[in-house]
Amino acid sequence: MHELSITESILEIALRHAAGRRLASVHLVIGELSSYVDESIELFWKELSTGTAAEGAVLQFAREPGELLCLDCHQRFPVRSRDFICPHCQSASALPAGGKDCYVDSIEVFE
Template identity: 50%
Template sequence: MHELSVTQSLLELALRHAERADARRILRLNLVIGDLASIVDESVQFYWDIVSQGTIAEGAELCFERVPGRLRCVTCDHTFPLNGRDYTCPACGQARVVLAGGDEFRLESIEVE
């Protein structure tokens, strides 16, 4: 359900940028979402169709790019893809890691006319 507030914030951001560009219409939003972000693409699309009604963003295409989870080893600084629940660094064998990516949610770009 948190997708509703996320989508409302996304719309506000897109409208602000479109206004700065003197856009008449928002055509497309390119979103980057990490696999660990707990955001469901279909829910964002569902809420987008509702909250964008009556705005210059109504009918805009949402394009979702998914980013896999990545970990960084604190011991050797190696960055590697998250593989299930195995947090062992493939470079040094240690399991002292921090999240290095995959939890992001951002508006990468916006196309307007």
């Protein structure tokens, strides 16, 4: 249920930047390695935005690819499967290095 708190933050950011204008859409970037579920964010968005300048605004989702850092050879590589094997040295020791974020990329407002 962590989508509730992130959706509250998204709404606050979007409304602050809209500066009193009505929102048409909010463009979000969500990392492939984050645990956020688009449908849950949309559900909370509809509830939380009711009665605000964001009511009826559409959420647009873009996915950021996951990336790992090999702990042995220190090379970054994209997540391609669940085994997390480094394609450079075949090590199975890796940590997430990208694709965990969730942020508002842009907003569109009605003029």
